[in-house]
Amino acid sequence: MASLNRCLASLARFSLTTPARPTTAPLIPKFLLPTTTVPLVRYASGGGGGMRKRPPKKKKTYKTFRSYDLSPMEQFSLCDAMRYLRAFEVGRPPAVVKYELHIKLKTHKSGPVIRNRIRLPFPVKTDTRIGVICPEDSPLMTEAQQLGAVAVGEESLFESIRQGNIPFNKLICHEDSQDALKKANLGKILGPRGLMPSQKTKTITTDLKSTVQELIGADEYRERSGVVRLAVGQMGFTPQMLSDNIKALLSLLKADINEVDDSYTKALDEVVLSSTNGPGFSLNGMFKSDDEGVKPEDLQSVM
Amino acid sequence: MVGVLRRANRLTELVWIRNGPGAAILPQDVTRIHMDFAHKFNGGHVGPRKVWRHNMPRLKYWNPTIPMVVNRSHNQDGPATLSIYFREPGATLASDSPMPSSSADGFSKAPAPAAGERVLTIDMKDRRSEAIFKEFMDKSGAVPIKTSPQDEALIREIEDRKAIGTIDRERVRKQNEAAKREKQMIAQAHSEAAAIKAAL
Numbered sequence: 001m002a003s004l005n006r007c008l009a010s011l012a013r014f015s016l017t018t019p020a021r022p023t024t025a026p027l028i029p030k031f032l033l034p035t036t037t038v039p040l041v042r043y044a045s046g047g048g049g050g051m052r053k054r055p056p057k058k059k060k061t062y063k064t065f066r067s068y069d070l071s072p073m074e075q076f077s078l079c080d081a082m083r084y085l086r087a088f089e090v091g092r093p094p095a096v097v098k099y100e101l102h103i104k105l106k107t108h109k110s111g112p113v114i115r116n117r118i119r120l121p122f123p124v125k126t127d128t129r130i131g132v133i134c135p136e137d138s139p140l141m142t143e144a145q146q147l148g149a150v151a152v153g154e155e156s157l158f159e160s161i162r163q164g165n166i167p168f169n170k171l172i173c174h175e176d177s178q179d180a181l182k183k184a185n186l187g188k189i190l191g192p193r194g195l196m197p198s199q200k201t202k203t204i205t206t207d208l209k210s211t212v213q214e215l216i217g218a219d220e221y222r223e224r225s226g227v228v229r230l231a232v233g234q235m236g237f238t239p240q241m242l243s244d245n246i247k248a249l250l251s252l253l254k255a256d257i258n259e260v261d262d263s264y265t266k267a268l269d270e271v272v273l274s275s276t277n278g279p280g281f282s283l284n285g286m287f288k289s290d291d292e293g294v295k296p297e298d299l300q301s302v303m
Numbered sequence: 304m305v306g307v308l309r310r311a312n313r314l315t316e317l318v319w320i321r322n323g324p325g326a327a328i329l330p331q332d333v334t335r336i337h338m339d340f341a342h343k344f345n346g347g348h349v350g351p352r353k354v355w356r357h358n359m360p361r362l363k364y365w366n367p368t369i370p371m372v373v374n375r376s377h378n379q380d381g382p383a384t385l386s387i388y389f390r391e392p393g394a395t396l397a398s399d400s401p402m403p404s405s406s407a408d409g410f411s412k413a414p415a416p417a418a419g420e421r422v423l424t425i426d427m428k429d430r431r432s433e434a435i436f437k438e439f440m441d442k443s444g445a446v447p448i449k450t451s452p453q454d455e456a457l458i459r460e461i462e463d464r465k466a467i468g469t470i471d472r473e474r475v476r477k478q479n480e481a482a483k484r485e486k487q488m489i490a491q492a493h494s495e496a497a498a499i500k501a502a503l
Contacts, residue, residue: 068306069307070307072311073310083367084320086363086367087360088320088368090355090362090363090373090374091338091371093376093405093407094405095404096407102304104304115496160358225304247316270304279313279314279317281314282310294367298367301367301368301369301370302370302372303371
């Protein structure tokens with residue numbers, strides 16, 4: 001009997017009614033089926049030389065900002081760049097539209113950053129309104145008012161700042177009021193606006209007069225991501241005026257660079273002139289136009 | 304700062320300031336140009352705006368000495384005129400004839416012609432920029448600039464780059480779509496498997 005049973009069992013595979021395997025394809029792909037307890041058979045290749053998980057490749061990190069090869073970059077003289085920018089800005093109010101200078105530095109990503117104030121020979125902005133924090137009813141208060149501050153005081157000024165009444169765009173603090181300023185907790189309001197007085201920005205001072213004079217017509221610049229950006233002129237400026245402003249800025253910047261500790265690299269890389277609506281032109285340090293027909297005097301007509 | 308190559312490619316587009324409609328040299332006797340129109344396009348101010356945006360920069364590039372002043376106002380019902388000032392033959396102009404600078408608030412009205420100057424106005428309202436510019440070229444006597452061989456080569460280079468860009472864009476679009484489709488299929492299979500598991 002046993003032999004017959006064995007025989008039937010082997011024949012059952014060929015029966016028509018019950019196929020040994022389902023003919024319809026499974027609804028779900030094989031790899032998604034719940035895993036059964038079939039142990040994985042592993043054929044060892046010996047010595048652990050099979051597929052080993054390698055640690056992910058480390059991305060190369062650079063300590064300095066990228067410095068490009070400038071050879072594919074066309075560079076322009078100041079008058080040429082101005083000619084193009086004046087064409088881009090034609091018909092725009094010349095006092096509103098500005099020339100901007102972008103100075104790329106060769107520098108470390110970490111370490112000291114350049115930050116300073118400059119009085120340009122031809123000021124670009126003329127709407128500086130200064131607020132002064134100094135002890136109330138002191139001779140300092142009258143001095144500040146005489147210097148043209150739009151808001152003077154201590155507790156009264158703090159109160160108006162808390163209420164959102166900020167009529168100034170520059171704020172300085174006398175050293176006598178430094179503690180009061182600290183207690184007032186105004187960092188949340190003044191910090192984001194860049195108005196918080198601090199020793200670092202030289203806006204906490206003992207000499208109000210010199211600081212106010214320095215602030216009027218002074219522009220702040222700082223290095224961000226290895227580039228110093230500053231508005232250096234109005235569209236109505238002549239090439240000579242713009243050149244004077246650029247020279248003043250670059251010489252001060254070079255002095256700033258020299259002050260930086262020698263253990264950090266810091267050097268000028270590229271100077272780019274652009275305008276509010278215009279493209280950026282890499283400058284080659286020349287003044288006169290390469291085109292003989294265009295003289296500096298030609299670039300000072302009414303815009 | 305943006306990489307050098309990308310910036311350099313942007314600057315090759317300067318070829319379209321040196322060439323194109325508006326790249327023309329004005330005759331010696333044109334002393335100044337004034338445009339007056341409104342900020343927005345309703346009320347027939349499309350044409351003037353386009354002349355200012357597309358033709359004036361080229362004209363300014365080739366004629367840097369000539370003041371070109373644009374007065375934009377917020378009065379959409381106001382006029383749209385272009386004034387060309389000519390020096391009368393033989394006349395010498397005072398160098399300090401008053402000329403207001405461009406304004407976005409409608410404060411720089413077209414000045415009256417100085418002694419020894421005549422003015423020619425073009426009405427730009429409700430007209431297409433091409434028609435306005437053609438009339439300007441005819442009336443001012445400007446001579447169009449001929450494209451230099453270097454610029455022609457540059458234009459060809461830009462066109463080639465754009466053609467390659469179109470091909471590449473299509474290729475990347477297909478790639479992205481394939482990746483997206485595969486992702487979608489796997490997500491669908493996952494959800495179906497979960498449904499089956501739940502049913503069991």
